[in-house]
Amino acid sequence: MNLEAMSSKQISDIEQQVSNLINNMRKAKLNEEPIYAMLQQFERELSEIRRRRFDEKQSEYSSY
Numbered sequence: 145m146n147l148e149a150m151s152s153k154q155i156s157d158i159e160q161q162v163s164n165l166i167n168n169m170r171k172a173k174l175n176e177e178p179i180y181a182m183l184q185q186f187e188r189e190l191s192e193i194r195r196r197r198f199d200e201k202q203s204e205y206s207s208y
Contacts, residue, residue, distance in 0.1 A: 147189060147190065147193055148193065152194065152197055155190055158190060159190040159194060162183055162186055162190065165183060166187060169183070
């Protein structure tokens, strides 16, 4: 899956949906399911891409 080819809007939307799914799975006590860990990793990857893109566009924040 090539996440880099996706727009920032798509990354943000998918990250939000994955986060909602993770929260709902936790509430339903499904956090021991293998897919739960996979979704958490996917959410981390999306978050890293989003933050990196933000940092690239906002160079004045690069020193923080």
